[in-house]
Amino acid sequence: MTAMTTGPRRPLALAAGLLASVIFLALGGCAGSELRSAGAAAPAADRTAILAMTGDYAVTFDFRETVSFEAGYTPKEPYHSGAFEVVRVIRDEPRVIELQHILVVGADGRHLPIKHWRQKWVYEPDYVLDFIGNNRWRRRDLGPEEAAGRWAQFVYQVDDSPRYAALGDWRHDQGTAAWTSEPSLRPLPRRDATKREDYDAIRAVNRHALVPGGxxxxxxxxxxxxxEGAEGAAAPLVREVGVNRYLHSDTFAVAVAEDYWQETAAYWEAVRGLWTRLEQEQGEIGLTLAGEPEEMYAxxxxxxxxxxxxxxxxxxxxxxxxQTLRRYTVDSTAIARR
Structure with missing residues (x-):
């Protein structure tokens, strides 16, 4: 299911997503297996919590380096930023949910949409994608015991290429709902990738929690x-804490994001299909670009x-x-050409 859910606002056309599915199948695409065919149904409370992350938001991004592990290194100044963002459901199946983020920027009546990150939630997944450094990701298969009762969150970049994934657990205690991941490796954030060369990756524990107002x-x-790109040889530079807050807002041009998605949803569904084929059939994805792959996502x-x-x-x-996927990925010619 690939329609973008808009809640009380005007619904987006379903035809775009259906057309993309037809084109993708004509190109030889396949959805592939993301989860086990048998097993318990996903808990309703978990699904409700994931779907509750949809909405229209004023977002703040706050990061602070805290503890240095290298002599002579001084933690950088805290990073603060903000944005307006729309989050919509683009896939809702019993054990797979996908949410698309779209930024809205501009002022004085001139607003632009910017496709942002995508999160895919898979219940009892067959695998996760591990970042292994140097713009490379490797599929890691999971055993039934390891995945039982758990959700993986896959995070994808603005062009639907992989970013990171992790297995974790939803907890619902005394009226709260929060998912906490296992530690996982991921590339530098753009705020550092365009400015710094003193570290190579982040090992992160992520928590998503519902709070009043968002x-x-x-x-x-x-x-x-x-x-040498091996996590086993990793040396810590500094710790950092980050809090991104999504608070419901109706003070920005939400329709700008919805119009953009209506016009481009079919294209992005086909792009997701191409990346998914590499993820599932090739088992490892590598980019031909070093550092921030701005050339590719542009x-x-x-x-x-x-x-x-x-x-x-x-x-x-x-x-x-x-053609863009073939140009910027390693050993993907055969799959991308089908």
Whole structure:
């Protein structure tokens, strides 16, 4: 199911998602297995908590380095930022839920949508994707005992390429709802990737918790140097705590995000399909770019913009996306060409 749920606002057209499915199948796509075919149903309370993260938000991003592990290193100044963001359901199945984030920027009546990150929640998954450094991710299969009763959160970047994934547990205690992950490795955030070269990855524990008026994403991060890209040789540089707060807001141009998704949902569904094939069939994804892959995601976003403006047909935009994936990923030619 790929419709974007809009709640009380005007619903977005379902035709775009259905058309993308037809195109994707024509290109040889396959949904693949993300979870076990047998097993207990996902707990209703967990599903309710995940779906409760949808809405229209004023978001604040706060990060503070706390403890240095290297002689002579002084923690950096705290980072603070804010944004307006729309979060919508684009897939709702009994054991898989996907939420798409779209930023709305601008002022004085001039607003622009920016496709942001995507989170995919899978109950009792067959695998997770581990970041292994140097813009590479590797599939790690999970045994039934390890995944039993648990949810994996997969986080994808603005172009639907992988970012990180982790297995964790939802807890519902005394009226609260929170999911806490196992530690997992992930790339540098953009706020550091464009400015710093003194560390290579973050080992993070993530917590998503519902709060009055919205939800929070808490992070317990350790910034690491990765000798030869192997986590086993990682040396900690500094610890960091982060809190991203999502508070419901009706003070911004939500329709800008909804219009963008209506115009581009079919394209992004096809793009997700291409990345999913690499994730499931190839088992390892590597980029040809070092550092922040801005060149790659600018290309994917550009194809979507051309579709939204009427400069490209859907078929042409998807074809360009396939070529972009081939250009910027390692050993993906055979899969991307199907």
């Amino acid at each position: 939800w929070v994403h808490e992070q317990d991060n350790t910034k690491l140097r990765l000798g 290309a994917f976003l550009g194809h979507a913009d051309a579709l939204a403006s009427g400069e490209r047909s859907l078929a042409a935009a998807v074809a360009e996306a396939r």
